[in-house]
Amino acid sequence: RHTRERDGSIKALGFPYERYRQGQRDLAGTVYKTHLDSKKLFAAAPTGMGKTMSTLFPTIKAVGEGVLRRLFYLTAKTLTRTAAEEALSLMEDKGLHLWSITLTAKDKICFQDKVDCHKESCPFADGHYDRLNLALLDLLGNETRLTRSVIEAYSRKHRVCPFEFALDAAYAADAVICDYNYIFDPRVSLKRLWEEEKRHTALLVDEAHNLVDRAREMYSAEVDKAAFLALQREYKGKNMGLYKAAHAINRFLITVKKECAAPRSQGAASSQGNARVNTHRRAEALVKRELPLELVELLTAFLTVAERELATGGAAAAGREGTEQLLTVYFAVRHFVRIAAEYDERYVTLTEMVKGELRIKLFCLDPSRLLQKAGKGFRSTIFFSATLAPLSYFRDLLGGDQEDYAVSFPSPFHKEQLNVYISPVSTRYRDREDTKDRIATQLAELIRLHTGNYLVFFSSYDYLNGVLESFVRYELDIDVIVQNNRMSEEEREAYLGAFHEGRQRPLIGFAVMGGIFGEGIDLTGERLTGVVIVGVGLPQIGPERDIIREYFDKVGKNGYDYAYVYPGMNKVLQAGGRLIRTETDRGTLLLMDDRFLQPKYQMLMPQEWKPAMILRSPSI
The missing domain is CATH 3.40.50.300 (P-loop containing nucleotide triphosphate hydrolases)
Structure with a gap:
């Protein structure tokens, strides 16, 4: 029917x-x-x-x-x-x-303060399957749009787990x-x-x-030595099987740690199929283009023991906290072993020392x-x-x-809706200290000439804060809000809520490209009148990006473009796309980086951004 x-x-x-x-x-x-x-x-x-x-x-x-x-x-x-x-x-x-349904992550839809799916801890888990069929019949018989609020209401009514209930409803939707x-x-x-x-x-x-x-994140997997050392200590004298399995892995990782810490010239390492990549002072990485088979065997053995002890109750010897710790490691190991089965030339094994801790990662270069x-x-x-x-x-x-x-498809909007400027200033890392005052000056002049509400995007929080320091010295009669990397839901809403029409004073919001305000937000009309993008958005140079670059060079692509230029420019395009959202919007877009004038970047720009007016002098 x-x-x-x-x-x-x-x-x-x-x-x-x-x-x-x-x-x-x-x-x-x-x-x-x-x-x-x-x-x-x-x-x-x-x-x-x-x-x-x-x-x-x-x-x-x-x-x-x-x-x-x-x-x-x-x-x-x-x-x-x-x-x-x-x-x-x-x-x-x-x-x-x-029937349409929206699935919500378990940690967001769970009714408990802490996700704990044991029937002893959660009244919605206790007897869930006994009440499930009646709950589904009630839901599907009376509702068509199964949004989060609807799922929550029926879950409370029938006392079933909202996450599992939604998954079962999804198969009917x-x-x-x-x-x-x-x-x-x-x-x-x-x-x-x-x-x-x-x-x-x-x-x-x-x-x-x-x-x-x-996808790179989904198809990569990692384990760290600290987790197995903690398990080894937790189960010592309590469960010999788990203790031995964790101890064997920890002992193997000690050997790997010594190898990672040993000095090795890049040339010698490369001749053995390895490459040492020095990153920032915080970390060093050793790259191998082969699967760590011995580790995979040890982890597979660990899974067998962990599954047996979890099923028979032996894991409970370490108490609830110890069992939770074991489960966390178990799921990480299971994912690692599953990804190991997919390992091919599109992967590398990345061994890193981060703050003295060893981490081994099966890193997916091409998903x-x-x-x-x-x-x-x-x-x-x-x-x-x-x-x-x-x-x-x-x-x-x-x-x-x-x-x-x-x-x-071309943009449905008219070119006249958008004024685009390019300031050919260098935002390269080595030049940032020298050019931050010029960038701050141009920002201040832009706001004086074209008063309104602005979003200014940077490639990192460090860069944002450096320019902000110079900008506030102008003491303009404006409001300034700043994105930080630990904003709560309420803080995010307050940040966006500050962009409203009819403000008494202009507003400038400092934000990071690729972040929560860099895409997916709609600030129409006078809520947003200008966007400034400082830099071409290149991802931070590091071992993973460099390995991606090397891989795509080897398979006949332009590795630098695949690892850096295209991902960076995508953030730029997303940030710039916040400005003109409707047929009646008008706005100013300022791109601050000399690389925006290069043919490579010009080719990636949408037609409505061209031609741009070039600002040759330090001032506007």
Whole structure:
């Protein structure tokens, strides 16, 4: 009955807005064709085009036509999740009837002060499965939009775990809004999706530019010596099996620690298949292009012992705290062993000494094969973002190939809405101390000439604070707010709330590129009148980035671009995209770095940023 109602409502559903925006109909048509042809699509859809509705509407139409049975809308951030919920809500107001659910992370939706899934500690875990079926029948019989608040209400009503309840409801839902990791992360992916279901399921990957680094993180794994030393001490005299397993690993890691600390010339190391990479004073890393087989064998043995002792109650000899410690290490080891099975030429083994502690990491350089593997079996996948530039780079790293579809759309806004300036000042690390006063001067003059509300983005907190120190000396009659790296939810909301229309005094917000205010926020109208981007956003130089560069050089790509330029410029494009959000917005964009004038960077800029006015003098 539900399927009949759903399909009927979809067939009757028209596009929920009065008209399509520029490019929106073309994107929607391409998405629908991708589902029909069972392909992947890489779509660069600029801000203001309405990409959420452009992907959801044709996908839902494909469900109504029987091409698909289900869709997953995958996101990296809460804000984009909200946009998908609002789009579905609008279509529901227009007559759509389908089950949609939003999955929330366990630590956020758990009713307890601390996540503890033992039935002795949690009344929602105790008897959960006894009450689950009735709870699901009640939920699906009375609701269609299964948002977090709805899941929480029914979980309390039936006294079931809200996280597990939501997962079970997701298997019945027609549309699932969730984080990337539910599909791509081997630790938390939805294991019960049968291959037959996948063949009728589409993946919509929003803000897909975020997936490259997220995938590297998902497909990397690490263990550290300190954890096994702590376990060894915890279980000494309490559980001989666990003590011996932890002791064997700790003893092996002591040997590795000595090897890592031993002086070795780079040339000698390279000839043995190793490379020593010296980073900042805090850390030193040893890189090997081979799997540490002896360690994997020891960890596999540890898993066997840990599973046995956890199942039989032997782990409880160390008390609740000791058992929790064991579980934390167990899950890290299980992930490490699972990733070891995927180890190939796209990996290196990174051994680091950080503050005297040894850490061994299986580092994924190129996640494309594993993303392709995780997405295998699904009918179609749509990767979309405002900043998929260059498309070839993202197609390479997100597991695409030449047969996949790729489209890029121009901005729907007029060039007259945006004034773009480039200040050819050096923001390179070696020049920052010499140029920070010039940058502060230009910021002050910009605000004097074009009063309003500004966001100023930097590549790091250190750089931000250095320029801020110079800027405050001007004692302008403005309000200044500063992002920090430990902001609570309330502080974030207060920061964004400060950007409102009709302010008595201008506002300047200092922020970091790639951070919480660098993408996914909407400050329309007079709330934001200017954006300043200081630097080209290059990731901090370090062993991991340098290893990525070397790897892509070896496989015939431009390693420096893949490791540094493209990820950095993506942050720049995202930050600049905060400014013009609607057809009536107007604003000023100031790019501060001489490299923005180089052909490489000019090619990556959107057309609406060109041509820019160049500020040759220190003042504006």
